[in-house]
Amino acid sequence: MKLKTILIGILMLSLSTQGLVAQQTQNLAEKLGYDKDAKLLIIHADDLGLSHGTNSAVISAFNKGGITSGSIMVPCPWFPEIASFAKTNPKADIGIHLTLTSEWENYKFGPVTSADLVPSLQNKQGYFYPTVEAFGAKANPAEVEKELRAQIERAMAFGIHPTHFDNHMGSVMVNPAFYQILLKLGHEYRVPVLAPKDMLLAAAPQFLEQIAKDNVLVDHLFMLNQAPVAGNWLQPYREFVENMQPGLNQIIVHLAYDNDESRAVMIHHDDFGAQWRQNDYDLMTSDKMKRLLSDNNIKLVTWRQIKNVMYPANEQ
Amino acid sequence: MKLKTILIGILMLSLSTQGLVAQQTQNLAEKLGYDKDAKLLIIHADDLGLSHGTNSAVISAFNKGGITSGSIMVPCPWFPEIASFAKTNPKADIGIHLTLTSEWENYKFGPVTSADLVPSLQNKQGYFYPTVEAFGAKANPAEVEKELRAQIERAMAFGIHPTHFDNHMGSVMVNPAFYQILLKLGHEYRVPVLAPKDMLLAAAPQFLEQIAKDNVLVDHLFMLNQAPVAGNWLQPYREFVENMQPGLNQIIVHLAYDNDESRAVMIHHDDFGAQWRQNDYDLMTSDKMKRLLSDNNIKLVTWRQIKNVMYPANEQ
Numbered sequence: 001m002k003l004k005t006i007l008i009g010i011l012m013l014s015l016s017t018q019g020l021v022a023q024q025t026q027n028l029a030e031k032l033g034y035d036k037d038a039k040l041l042i043i044h045a046d047d048l049g050l051s052h053g054t055n056s057a058v059i060s061a062f063n064k065g066g067i068t069s070g071s072i073m074v075p076c077p078w079f080p081e082i083a084s085f086a087k088t089n090p091k092a093d094i095g096i097h098l099t100l101t102s103e104w105e106n107y108k109f110g111p112v113t114s115a116d117l118v119p120s121l122q123n124k125q126g127y128f129y130p131t132v133e134a135f136g137a138k139a140n141p142a143e144v145e146k147e148l149r150a151q152i153e154r155a156m157a158f159g160i161h162p163t164h165f166d167n168h169m170g171s172v173m174v175n176p177a178f179y180q181i182l183l184k185l186g187h188e189y190r191v192p193v194l195a196p197k198d199m200l201l202a203a204a205p206q207f208l209e210q211i212a213k214d215n216v217l218v219d220h221l222f223m224l225n226q227a228p229v230a231g232n233w234l235q236p237y238r239e240f241v242e243n244m245q246p247g248l249n250q251i252i253v254h255l256a257y258d259n260d261e262s263r264a265v266m267i268h269h270d271d272f273g274a275q276w277r278q279n280d281y282d283l284m285t286s287d288k289m290k291r292l293l294s295d296n297n298i299k300l301v302t303w304r305q306i307k308n309v310m311y312p313a314n315e316q
Numbered sequence: 317m318k319l320k321t322i323l324i325g326i327l328m329l330s331l332s333t334q335g336l337v338a339q340q341t342q343n344l345a346e347k348l349g350y351d352k353d354a355k356l357l358i359i360h361a362d363d364l365g366l367s368h369g370t371n372s373a374v375i376s377a378f379n380k381g382g383i384t385s386g387s388i389m390v391p392c393p394w395f396p397e398i399a400s401f402a403k404t405n406p407k408a409d410i411g412i413h414l415t416l417t418s419e420w421e422n423y424k425f426g427p428v429t430s431a432d433l434v435p436s437l438q439n440k441q442g443y444f445y446p447t448v449e450a451f452g453a454k455a456n457p458a459e460v461e462k463e464l465r466a467q468i469e470r471a472m473a474f475g476i477h478p479t480h481f482d483n484h485m486g487s488v489m490v491n492p493a494f495y496q497i498l499l500k501l502g503h504e505y506r507v508p509v510l511a512p513k514d515m516l517l518a519a520a521p522q523f524l525e526q527i528a529k530d531n532v533l534v535d536h537l538f539m540l541n542q543a544p545v546a547g548n549w550l551q552p553y554r555e556f557v558e559n560m561q562p563g564l565n566q567i568i569v570h571l572a573y574d575n576d577e578s579r580a581v582m583i584h585h586d587d588f589g590a591q592w593r594q595n596d597y598d599l600m601t602s603d604k605m606k607r608l609l610s611d612n613n614i615k616l617v618t619w620r621q622i623k624n625v626m627y628p629a630n631e632q
Contacts, residue, residue, distance in 0.1 A: 115429075
């Protein structure tokens with residue numbers, strides 16, 4: 001028995017060493033079956049579950065191939081609707097958009113955790129803080145961890161197998177301790193965490209090396225932050241795509257139909273408002289976007305592929 | 317000091333005895349300035365705060381004089397929107413629709429109280445139970461009281477001065493102990509509670525006399541429970557109005573615009589669905605409904621008027 005255990009141990013060590021050697025010799029693109037200079041791109045919709053107008057636009061965009069990936073806000077009231085889509089479409093590339101802020105004026109949500117266990121995450125009204133600054137000033141790390149775990153566990157209880165974790169409004173970036181919690185949970189649940197190289201270099205350069213050692217980094221992340229002038233919604237995306245470098249890239253989009261519900265959710269928000277989200281939906285599902293990607297030889301990839309590289313199923 | 321206290325005591329007793337005598341000699345209609353045989357009617361919209369499509373239809377119906385009253389579901393995500401309307405329209409007759417169930421398929425809400433303090437009110441997913449039966453089988457009275465208090469306190473923290481309390485899906489009627497809690501809270505907060513004579517006679521005849529002693533009863537309550545045949549939405553309402561008896565009557569309506577959001581909230585519910593709610597909205601804001609009421613000499617009243625009778629401001 002003992003000998004057998006030792007032999008299995010040696011075998012596993014050998015397999016794992018082989019894996020390590022292979023990992024060192026192949027870059028991500030090669031591991032995914034592409035040339036090593038391939039420009040890989042994830043087109044990712046944020047805020048799934050936020051509202052019905054978001055869910056229906058996102059589902060349509062998945063069906064039309066306009067996005068490769070998306071992530072779900074578990075605390076939102078429309079979470080069950082998108083969870084049901086995720087469960088009945090297990091191939092859809094869906095992660096968890098871990099949420100610690102509630103930014104809209106008339107439409108609010110709060111912690112999944114029992115409220116008295118996470119007082120530092122709530123304003124006086126019992127909802128999440130509306131801004132990253134207010135969240136950063138009040139939140140305590142143990143409560144952040146408790147709430148992130150509760151969101152992950154609820155998503156899994158709804159039958160979701162998340163392909164990745166990311167974070168609403170980048171709130172965890174406000175404090176390196178919060179981001180470390182996210183990374184820790186990623187390793188614990190064997191789920192990749194969005195680790196944007198550009199942003200980490202700016203926000204936490206001291207951790208970059210360590211993070212890069214244990215995670216697949218997104219080399220370049222693009223998210224529209226300002227509405228393009230003269231209504232040319234394609235232009236900033238074209239600029240990013242035409243200048244894209246080899247490696248792993250991600251575009252974050254915000255999709256929703258511009259209808260009564262969306263306009264009421266996003267009232268007084270021109271940025272990331274209802275019209276903005278309709279524009280993103282229209283562009284991502286358009287032929288001109290598809291042409292832009294193929295003209296520039298962009299390889300669309302998913303977080304599930306990254307997950308399979310970081311956490312191969314046979315190692316589970 | 318002691319004599320002064322006794323004198324104030326005697327004075328208060330005397331005022332209260334006078335009040336009692338006046339109460340015995342005038343019926344509700346007379347106290348509200350009508351003939352004693354007047355047919356009083358509250359037209360009441362339920363489910364305020366449920367969704368944006370509900371809030372906007374209800375606000376429009378208030379503005380058009382199609383309803384006299386409404387009540388708010390505090391646990392719903394759109395509560396802040398309707399709370400803001402209530403705060404900026406202090407004359408609008410708005411109460412609290414105390415909520416202990418979450419019946420829609422893809423759109424969910426749960427307790428306002430910290431979740432671990434009210435485990436008996438939540439299903440495995442952490443939301444309220446979808447049916448009154450499941451709620452009734454699991455809920456414990458101390459937790460029901462805790463949650464009702466939390467909803468009242470949150471509403472008041474948002475600047476709402478509720479004119480009445482009622483209850484979503486009649487869930488508290490499942491157990492006399494629950495309904496007693498509601499009545500107790502009404503007296504404590506000096507807010508009238510919907511006490512429908514017909515229903516109480518059927519559900520808890522043993523309590524009727526006691527309830528009648530301490531509360532203003534609604535003599536006849538009408539709520540559409542089945543869609544009228546051949547699309548004649550007016551017909552059941554006309555029947556109720558034409559047969560209305562003197563005393564206090566209430567019609568409960570469910571208003572929302574039949575749009576994407578409403579259809580998604582109410583998916584798989586024909587009864588009380590999106591089309592149903594649009595029909596109620598259309599009818600309540602129509603000229604034919606107004607004509608029906610005036611032809612039958614119906615006096616529209618509000619819960620605020622009942623509140624002023626039950627709890628005169630000078631007794632507060």
